[in-house]
Amino acid sequence: MEKLHILPTSKTPEILLDPAGQIKIKGRAIDESRSGIPEKMITWIDEYVKKPSESTEVTIALEFLNSFNTLIITNFLKKIGQLHETHRRLHVKWYYEEDDVDIYDRGAYISSVLNIPIEFIISDNVSEC
Secondary structure, X not given: XXXXXXXXXXXXXXXXXXXXXXXXXXXXXXXXXXXXXXXXXXXXXXXXXXXXXXXXXXXXXXXXXXXXXXXXXXXXXXXXXXXXXXOOEEEEEEEEEOOOHHHHHHHHHHHHHHOOOEEEEEEOOHHHO
């Protein structure tokens, strides 16, 4: 399985999917063009959950997150959540800025709906996470 690294744009986040168990989504998630990135992510995750690393760490650090991309993140975490269900080590860290209640609320909602434990971490600047 290959590492997948998608560079950020002004509307899409940086995405790093490493079969060694490191997953990172960072930046702005406001694009609604349906550019094929979500399909690449889901295809990668489908393969990863078949032969996952012993431990998987997911870092989500988003400055902006619209409704369309919330759905993508939810679907992504639902698939990666299969690791939690099979008792694999899964650690999801959700970074948000202290005054960004919207980003926090979206993460808390996703956590409750999917029943995946998420560690919420306040950051002075999520772009540095």
